[in-house]
Amino acid sequence: MSRLKRATQMDSLAGFRAEKKEQAVPSGLLKAARKSGQLNLSDRGLTEVPQEVYRLNVDPPEDAKLNVSFGASDRWWEQTDLTKLLLSSNQLTHLSDDIRLLPALITLDLHDNKLSSLPSALGELQELQQLRLSNNQLRSLPVELCSLKKLSSLTLQQNLQESLPEELGQLQNLTQLDLSNNHLKILPSSLGCLTCLQKLNLSNNQLSSLPDSLARLCNVKLLDCSKNQLTDVPASLSEMSALEQLYLRHNKLRLLPKLLAPALKELYVGNNHIEQLQAEQLACLTAISLLELRDNKIKILPEQITLLSTLTRLDVTNNDITTLPASVSLLPNLKVLLLEGNPLRGIRRDLLTKGTNELLTYLRGRIKEDPERTDGGPTAMTLPSQARVNVHSIKTLKLLEYRLQEFLSSLSDINLAFNRLSCCSDLCKFLQLVHIDLRNNQLSDLPSDMKNLTKLSSVILSYNRFKSFPEVLYHVVSLETVLLGNNQVDKVDPQRLMKLVRLSTLDLSNNDLLSIAPELGLCTSLRSLSLEGNPFRAPRAAIVARGTDAVLEYLRSRIPT
The missing domain is CATH 3.80.10.10 (Ribonuclease Inhibitor)
Structure with a gap:
């Protein structure tokens, strides 16, 4: 009886039913994309882009084959073209030439895949503004990609690029270009034609020099050349009138670059081979706010450091500095001074751990007062009754009494x-x-x-x-x-x-x-x-x-x- 019962529960038509192939992209998602113009297929384990994605705006949907009537909201032939396609964090190894069937694309995100090449058909996407290709295995770019006149953002970090086409300079609307973490040894001179560029990242490559044409990048605010093989920086970079942040960490520089860039506020040259700071290089930094010199071989901090009147942060960690000029305390805007890892003499170790304010106060005390001073200013000796802070209360009562009213407008x-x-x-x-x-x-x-x-x-x-x-x-x-x-x-x-x-x-x-x-x-x-x-x-x-x-x-x- 049990066998008979199981037999009656079986589907007698099972052998005649055609197996329904599972769609790589749910039809509901494609339907929504026809309405919104946006399709997000990130992190779906795709090894290739499904054909129905390429033909989204070409072929009618499956519903149209069922001979049903369409309401106003379902008229697929009236829907918008795809403008945003997100395919990041998949397993894509190639992109078909059929990408040309999506000519209205504005954003194409292919980062975090396994692409080793790109189709020349990308050059037909003339509306494209954002192209994200980071974290792939690309060794070169098709020349046709350089014809994308509206492209404003191109991210290529974490690839295997060894060279760039000279035609790259045709992308004259680019505002952001990220070429970091590749194998670049030389840059095309046409890079200087990208005059709309605002952010250029060249870090983690194998560059031994920078082209003089970079001087024409008059709108670049941030230039990152960290972790390369640079031994020098061309003086022509001074012509980059908008440059505010320059990163040169982990290179082979022996001198501080001589740059007259008028807007330069932050200069990072840590982990180089700089042994000496020269007055003429320091004098160029007229607007500098942050200067990072850590992990170099600097032996002397020159008196000319006082030329940097706009400096707020100075990092000379892990150098060979033995003496610190008291004139450092005269820098009017200095808030942070980092000195750890130097063989300093004449300054108690416990003083270095108390912070910048304590150290600057100590250094000011080493500067001889003007002998003609008669204003009755504060002296080295302060009576307990005159102290602004009650040290006894701090030590015994763990209480700090504020008497800082006079600093309300200046602290x-x-x-x-x-x-x-x-x-x-x-x-x-x-x-x-x-x-x-x-x-x-x-x-x-x-x-x-x-x-x-x-x-x-x-x-x-x-x-x-x-x-x-x-x-x-x-x-x-x-x-x-x-x-x-x-x-x-x-x-x-x-x-x-x-x-x-x-x-x-x-x-x-x-x-x-x-x-x-x-x-x-x-x-x-x-x-x-x-x-x-x-x-x-x-x-x-x-x-x-x-x-x-x-x-x-x-x-x-x-x-x-």
């Missing part, structure tokens, strides 16, 4: 790290504050009046008790740096973060973020985003390890269309 930098603060409302009175360090305290919130600190540039809140991004910081539009690592933050609002248009550094590492909103990828001002040590699953750890650009690019690719 710009305050460090209250490694205390037990649970409230910091008094800080809001100092309207000129630019930098606040509150790390290692017991804070769980910030006062709402902090929004009045309109000059606040950086705030360090690591190792506190914050459970969310401090509400008031969304209103401080001057912020450039927020360090919020090692707290309990479980949510961040990317829509409000986007309004912080100056925010370039955001540290959210080691918190409780269970998910990362894709819209965070639209925070285009971010140059450094730290997310390690959170329990989210996406983006994957491998993507996070690739750095900020890779994370932001991944997040943008996940934005629902």
